[in-house]
Amino acid sequence: MSIFKHHAKLETNVFFLAVGILLTVIVGGLVEVVPLFTIESTIEKVDGVRPYSPLEQAGRDIYVREGCYNCHSQMIRPFKDEVERYGHYSLAAESKYDHPFQWSSKRTGPDLARVGGKYTNDWQVRHLINPRDVVPESIMPGYPHLKRPLDQSTIAGNMMALRVVGVPYTDEQIKNAKAHLVEQATSDAGAASAVAMAYPKAKVGDFDGNPQVVSELDALVAYLQVLGTMVDFTTVDHTKIQR
Known part of the structure; x- marks a missing residue:
């Protein structure tokens, strides 16, 4: 004293x-x-989290390139109002393959951690091209340039680089990166067996409504549609999650 x-x-x-x-x-x-x-470990163990498919990873790269993170976070905090609005609070394990992760605190638009499956592909496409078509009060800019063809030449190299920093892509997945990318964006659910085996729960189909070309819209919508869908939260044992 x-x-x-x-x-x-x-x-x-x-x-x-x-x-x-x-x-x-x-x-x-x-x-x-x-x-x-x-x-x-500081990262809880949950089932279902996998590396992004080539198409989803390409979409994520576009998401970062276009600066979507400047207005949208991907982190639902463990507060009642956040959980009621967006869904189950975010787990660290959900972002363990994200480089860089998209957790943040800036929200001009809503959080996107659980946006997968919330809207149809058509809604996502219309929203990206001209947001006012589906949300009249939106201040988000349009991205009509995303209709252009997706550059597929770098996806295998990107996956190899991600493997260096810990994303467990296999040699087989990297070898078939382009084939899986095209198959996911052009096949129907019954025909995309290779994609389904390599990337469980991956959404497949013509995302942008133009089956003639695999576009940047295809990739970005595929990425948005997988967010928050990998983990089945009804099976998560919260007593084993290390907070």
Whole structure:
């Protein structure tokens, strides 16, 4: 208690003040870091999370390129109002294959962590081309240029680079990247067996309504339609999730 009685001496002495600040930082740092060494992993283990398919990954790259993250977060916080509006709060495991992850706090538009399956492909296409067609009050710009053909030449290389940083793409998946990409964007659900085997729960079909070309719209809509759909939250054991 004597230190509190003589706090003025501590505050007016540069040396003792610096030592006090250093000790406070050290103690605070240990309190934050030490518990991490007592758990097996900081990422909870949940079933269903897989790497993105080539088409979904290409769509994600377009999402980042166009700056969609500037207005849309992909992180539902564990608060009642957030869960009621958007769905189950986000789990770290859902983003373990995202480089970079899309968690953020800036929302001009709604959070997109659970947007997969919420709207039809046609709605997503119309919204991307001219948002006012489906949401009259929207201030989002249109992206009609996404109708252009998707550059497929880099997808295998991108997947190889992602494997270097921990995304578990197999040699077979990388070898068949272009074939899987085209198949997902042009096949019907019954014909896309190879895609379904390699990437469970991947949505397949003509996403943009133009079967003549695999467009950037196809890729971006495929990415949006998979967000939040990999994990079956009715089977998640919340007692085993490390928060």
